[in-house]
Amino acid sequence: MPNSSSISEFLLLPLADTRQLQLLHFWLLLGIYLAALLGNGLISTAVACDRRLHTPMYFFLLNLALLDLGCISTTLPKAMANALWDTRAISYAGCAAQLFFFSFFMPAEYSLLTIMSYDRYVAICKPLHYGTLMDSRACAIMAAAAWGAGVLNSLLHTASTFSLPLCQGNVVNQFFCEIPQILKLSCKESNLREVVFLIFSISLAFGCFVFIVVSYVQIFLAVLRMPSVEGQHKAFSTCLPHLVVVSLFITTGFYAYLNPHSVSSPSMDLMVAVLYSVVPPAVNPLIYSMRNSEVKDAVRKVMARCVSKSVKCPSF
Numbered sequence: 001m002p003n004s005s006s007i008s009e010f011l012l013l014p015l016a017d018t019r020q021l022q023l024l025h026f027w028l029l030l031g032i033y034l035a036a037l038l039g040n041g042l043i044s045t046a047v048a049c050d051r052r053l054h055t056p057m058y059f060f061l062l063n064l065a066l067l068d069l070g071c072i073s074t075t076l077p078k079a080m081a082n083a084l085w086d087t088r089a090i091s092y093a094g095c096a097a098q099l100f101f102f103s104f105f106m107p108a109e110y111s112l113l114t115i116m117s118y119d120r121y122v123a124i125c126k127p128l129h130y131g132t133l134m135d136s137r138a139c140a141i142m143a144a145a146a147w148g149a150g151v152l153n154s155l156l157h158t159a160s161t162f163s164l165p166l167c168q169g170n171v172v173n174q175f176f177c178e179i180p181q182i183l184k185l186s187c188k189e190s191n192l193r194e195v196v197f198l199i200f201s202i203s204l205a206f207g208c209f210v211f212i213v214v215s216y217v218q219i220f221l222a223v224l225r226m227p228s229v230e231g232q233h234k235a236f237s238t239c240l241p242h243l244v245v246v247s248l249f250i251t252t253g254f255y256a257y258l259n260p261h262s263v264s265s266p267s268m269d270l271m272v273a274v275l276y277s278v279v280p281p282a283v284n285p286l287i288y289s290m291r292n293s294e295v296k297d298a299v300r301k302v303m304a305r306c307v308s309k310s311v312k313c314p315s316f
Contacts, residue, residue, distance in 0.1 A: 010095045011088040011171045013266055015079065019086060026083040032282050033076045039285030040065040046298035053298055056134040057123070060116045061288060061295075063143050067112060067150075068281035071105035074098055075176040075277050082175075095177040100158040102178060102277070106253070107201070108150025109280075113246050114208040115142045120239050121215040125222045153201060160197050161186075173266045174273055181269075202254075209250055216243060241287045245280060252276035 015025040047053045047062040078098065082088060090098070122133050161179055167187040174181045179198065216239070223235045252275040289295040 007092055007166055007170045009089045009091050009170065010177065012079075012082060012090055012177075013173050013175050013270060014088055015083055015175060015270075022083045022086060026080050029076055029080045029083065029278075032278060033072060033080065036068065036072045036282040036285075040069045040281065042299050042303070043285050043289065043295065044069075046295060046301070050298040050301065052294060056119055056139045057116075058295075059139050060112060060119060060143065063146070064109065064112055064116070064284065064288075067105050067109040068284055070101065071109060072278060072281035074101040074105060079175045090177065095172070095182075096158060096162050098177045099161065099179065099182065100154045102176065103157045104150040104154035106150075106277070107153040107205075108146050110205060110208060110249065110253070111146035111149045112143070113242070113249065114212055115146060116242055117212045117215045117246070118142075120242060121219055124219050124235055124239075156197060157201070174269060176273070176277070178273070205254075212246055244287055245284055249276060249280055 014022070016022045043065045044062055047058045047065075075098070078090060078094070082090075119134060122130050126133065157179055161182050164183075164186040166182075166185045168185040170185065172181045173184070183195070183198075219235075219239055223232050223239075226232050226235065252272050255272050289299060
């Protein structure tokens with residue numbers, strides 16, 4: 001029976017059984033990846049270059065775009081390479097690195113989404129105190145806390161997961177290395193510590209979820225009390241995109257980490273993993289810019305400057 005000391009590589013879940021479908025998946029993933037790079041890159045550049053967007057909401061949006069770039073770059077390049085070269089292998093070190101970075105970017109993004117809900121709550125429910133509660137120092141501290149939470153989470157779980165003896169082979173039933181799939185390979189009697197860490201992290205994530213729900217209940221109550229229809233429309237236009245992103249992120253992520261092994265299947269796990277690891281980074285730029293004229297105007301200016309090759313961004 002193999003153990004962790006004898007495993008030099010893992011075998012990832014193939015995206016398709018036939019060569020034609022593998023190549024089709026490669027081109028599909030390449031298109032999604034390039035769209036994510038372009039969309040998040042444009043938003044990052046637009047926020048950095050347009051002084052009108054130097055506000056807390058867009059500062060957090062910039063951080064979200066950077067986290068999205070990191071998240072999708074952790075999973076898709078290896079999946080595309082495997083599909084292109086008709087292989088399933090990933091080295092032991094590569095798997096550990098993939099799990100480390102994925103465990104960093106995902107919790108950091110979730111923490112940032114929680115902070116963004118607080119930003120919307122203060123802007124709508126406590127507008128007179130917004131400048132005090134969301135000044136530049138407070139925003140920098142909250143953003144640093146989100147990134148720091150990701151680092152702490154990744155260090156904790158990567159060290160704990162890969163210190164477990166692996167007795168169930170080296171076949172990972174996912175297209176990238178993630179904690180639940182590695183735990184399935186561990187010796188059942190030795191993974192209690194990582195399960196406890198995982199339950200602790202999920203409890204914190206659930207606490208963030210409750211905070212987001214309470215914030216949006218207060219936001220919607222405040223919006224419905226607004227006398228101006230135009231004011232209600234503007235408030236909803238800044239909140240609904242964030243709520244859509246949070247809903248997709250939470251529902252799919254919780255399913256991936258909480259569903260019982262007895263009712264899971266490789267195909268369902270694969271679909272859910274795509275929904276929470278690939279779709280949000282690719283569609284977030286579209287969601288956040290679709291109903292936001294300021295972002296769209298800034299992106300147009302950036303593209304126009306890129307065409308004229310005269311981009312010069314001021315310091316943020």
